[in-house]
Amino acid sequence: MKRQYITTPIYYVNARPHLGHAYTTIVADALNRFAALTGKQTFFLTGTDEHGDKIVKAAQAAGQTPGEYCDAISAAYQSLWPKLGVAPSAFIRTTDPAHALTVKAALQKVHDAGDIYFGEYGGHYCFGCERFYTEKELQGGVCPDHQTKPEYIAEKNYFFKMSKYQDRLARHIRENPDFIRPAQYRSEVLSILDSGVLEDLCISRPKSRLTWGIELPFDAGYVTYVWFDALLNYVSALGWPDGKNFADFWPSAQHLVAKDILKPHAIFWPTMLMALGLPLYNHLNVHGYWLSRDTKMSKSVGNVVDPEAMAEKYGLAGLRYFLLREMTFGSDASFSEQSLTARFNADLANDLGNLLSRTLTMVHKYCGGAVPAAGEPEAEERAIIELASDALENFHALFGALQFSRALESLWELIRALNKYIDAQAPWTLFKEGRTAKLGLALYTVLEAARKAVVHLVPVMPEAAGAMLVQLGFGPLPKDYDLTDEIGSWGFLPAGASVAASSNQFPRIDATPGAMPEKPAKTAKPCPAAPAPAPCPAPSPAAAQTPAQPATETEGCPEIEFADFQRLDLRVGTVVAAAKVAGADKLLEVLIDIGEGSPRTVVAGIAEFHDPDALVGRQVAMLANLKPRKLRGVVSRGMILAVRREGGLELLSPANPVPSGAKIS
Numbered sequence: 263m264k265r266q267y268i269t270t271p272i273y274y275v276n277a278r279p280h281l282g283h284a285y286t287t288i289v290a291d292a293l294n295r296f297a298a299l300t301g302k303q304t305f306f307l308t309g310t311d312e313h314g315d316k317i318v319k320a321a322q323a324a325g326q327t328p329g330e331y332c333d334a335i336s337a338a339y340q341s342l343w344p345k346l347g348v349a350p351s352a353f354i355r356t357t358d359p360a361h362a363l364t365v366k367a368a369l370q371k372v373h374d375a376g377d378i379y380f381g382e383y384g385g386h387y388c389f390g391c392e393r394f395y396t397e398k399e400l401q402g403g404v405c406p407d408h409q410t411k412p413e414y415i416a417e418k419n420y421f422f423k424m425s426k427y428q429d430r431l432a433r434h435i436r437e438n439p440d441f442i443r444p445a446q447y448r449s450e451v452l453s454i455l456d457s458g459v460l461e462d463l464c465i466s467r468p469k470s471r472l473t474w475g476i477e478l479p480f481d482a483g484y485v486t487y488v489w490f491d492a493l494l495n496y497v498s499a500l501g502w503p504d505g506k507n508f509a510d511f512w513p514s515a516q517h518l519v520a521k522d523i524l525k526p527h528a529i530f531w532p533t534m535l536m537a538l539g540l541p542l543y544n545h546l547n548v549h550g551y552w553l554s555r556d557t558k559m560s561k562s563v564g565n566v567v568d569p570e571a572m573a574e575k576y577g578l579a580g581l582r583y584f585l586l587r588e589m590t591f592g593s594d595a596s597f598s599e600q601s602l603t604a605r606f607n608a609d610l611a612n613d614l615g616n617l618l619s620r621t622l623t624m625v626h627k628y629c630g631g632a633v634p635a636a637g638e639p640e641a642e643e644r645a646i647i648e649l650a651s652d653a654l655e656n657f658h659a660l661f662g663a664l665q666f667s668r669a670l671e672s673l674w675e676l677i678r679a680l681n682k683y684i685d686a687q688a689p690w691t692l693f694k695e696g697r698t699a700k701l702g703l704a705l706y707t708v709l710e711a712a713r714k715a716v717v718h719l720v721p722v723m724p725e726a727a728g729a730m731l732v733q734l735g736f737g738p739l740p741k742d743y744d745l746t747d748e749i750g751s752w753g754f755l756p757a758g759a760s761v762a763a764s765s766n767q768f769p770r771i772d773a774t775p776g777a778m779p780e781k782p783a784k785t786a787k788p789c790p791a792a793p794a795p796a797p798c799p800a801p802s803p804a805a806a807q808t809p810a811q812p813a814t815e816t817e818g819c820p821e822i823e824f825a826d827f828q829r830l831d832l833r834v835g836t837v838v839a840a841a842k843v844a845g846a847d848k849l850l851e852v853l854i855d856i857g858e859g860s861p862r863t864v865v866a867g868i869a870e871f872h873d874p875d876a877l878v879g880r881q882v883a884m885l886a887n888l889k890p891r892k893l894r895g896v897v898s899r900g901m902i903l904a905v906r907r908e909g910g911l912e913l914l915s916p917a918n919p920v921p922s923g924a925k926i927s
């Protein structure tokens with residue numbers, strides 16, 4: 263039986279959880295779910311780190327005893343995880359009595375082996391990091407992480423002979439290239455190990471200075487150093503030394519941390535394991551920082567983002583998708599609500615949400631709401647089947663290698679190709695022409711390929727992906743489902759299954775002018791700023807913000823300069839999707855490709871005369887630089903040009919197809 267044991271850091275309880283903690287834990291959860299869905303037996307551990315100076319200080323500041331204080335913050339962590347869709351197998355607290363016993367047993371074992379000695383030490387102690395720094399490690403005399411001047415402390419203490427294991431560790435890292443990954447962190451650790459003799463690790467604190475810790479089993483005058491205590495959580499949670507979980511899961515262990523705690527995990531921990539005579543973990547996976555306002559998100563800087571508030575505001579699926587899609591694992595990434603909104607609207611609302619809603623609507627309209635028979639794939643369908651297989655194969659390779667962003671991008675290549683396939687096949691035309699076999703084939707192809715993509719979103723957005731699978735007629739995922747079966751296969755979606763009448767999984771998020779995407783959509787040729795809206799009706803009445811007006815009303819408009827005309831960005835766009843705006847009889851939300859990469863949303867007052875499905879693929883003239891305006895909760899960015907005639911509304915289109923985005927001049 264293949265297994266996977268994955269851990270997050272156990273978080274200090276001196277502050278409430280923020281988005282940085284949420285990121286590591288969501289990544290661990292996604293990896294855990296992915297492993298379980300690829301046939302592995304899994305164990306996923308998280309928890310809280312509760313001993314040490316800074317916890318005592320935080321408790322004092324809160325007017326509580328350390329015990330009361332730890333209970334409160336640890337509970338905040340425990341109750342946060344389900345709200346973020348995180349389902350660990352166990353939650354460990356370093357104040358758990360069983361953990362204290364394990365730490366004492368480990369200390370005794372290392373002491374008995376002769377790897378702990380008593381000595382005098384003076385060093386620069388950073389209370390934020392809870393560790394001594396060497397002169398060399400300080401930057402300009404301050405702690406590189408906290409930017410504070412450490413305190414010089416000299417006292418008698420116990421030391422772990424870390425230096426004894428230096429060469430063995432360096433050899434292990436060289437012989438196992440993915441022991442520490444990505445590679446930049448492996449190099450960083452090797453350069454520490456190669457740059458001189460490793461100092462032994464001070465592993466005790468005299469009780470005269472600190473009592474909030476686990477007492478040394480061989481000297482009641484001391485408690486153990488918080489890192490020696492904390493790192494052992496990874497084995498104590500498995501019941502080391504005799505626990506069955508330890509025997510089953512330790513051989514498949516991998517840790518997830520950010521780069522702030524690279525050294526304890528890459529040097530202290532493996533040398534401790536060597537001293538205990540235990541095998542080393544398989545992988546240390548190290549990610550970068552989430553920055554907020556260009557600085558590492560942290561409580562002391564005061565720039566933290568509350569993950570629960572973000573999940574409430576943008577939905578859990580949107581938040582988890584954004585975190586995994588936006589950060590390249592190993593590098594830093596910036597968090598802002600603008601970039602979250604932009605990513606949500608482009609990938610989830612426009613690409614995936616739109617694919618689902620238009621497909622389900624068509625299955626209801628043309629096939630009575632039931633999955634049509636698969637049919638015999640033709641060249642276009644074979645291309646989709648091949649693309650799906652490649653996309654999934656890439657997804658599996660990349661996700662397992664922690665390249666979440668690229669893994670998701672490969673799924674989105676498939677999702678975007680399906681939207682294009684619909685445009686090209688034009689099921690509405692197939693229906694009108696009575697080509698039922700091809701219509702069924704096209705809709706089955708889209709449903710099945712969309713299902714294959716969505717099933718791979720289960721580790722990323724478990725609840726939303728589960729709901730989409732039900733909407734697509736596949737039903738909830740069976741417990742022992744194996745995603746690897748999806749590669750190179752086709753046709754798991756049963757014909758005849760009922761699909762939902764519609765899907766409203768990812769309604770667009772309003773990007774109010776103050777919160778528009780940071781990267782504004784690029785236009786082919788930049789235009790000067792738009793003038794203030796003309797006091798006369800627009801040339802056509804199609805956009806909802808301008809009620810339909812007869813053409814003759816333009817007679818009263820004053821003449822304008824050529825320069826005024828030049829300020830109008832008039833273009834031909836291709837409709838990629840259209841749907842009725844809920845609760846508004848006359849309005850359609852139309853997605854129009856004008857060659858910007860992702861389509862524009864335009865809300866147009868044309869619903870009375872135009873069927874949304876029939877518009878897809880049609881080219882229309884539009885004013886592209888009209889100021890964005892919110893209509894019925896949807897931000898409209900442009901105006902479709904049309905002419906009113908009796909009993910109808912003619913949309914202006916070129917007589918022959920032109921490239922999407924072609925300028926009208």
Ligand code: MSP
Binds near residue numbers: 275285492551
């Ligand atoms: N208690 C120790 C870990 C002991 S593990 C045996 C500790 N705790 S912590 O509360 O400071 O958590 C640090 C971890 O939180 C980072 O390694 C990372 O997983 C997460 N993050 C905290 N801030 C972060 C960012 N700004 N960005 C990304 N991750 C962040 O260190």
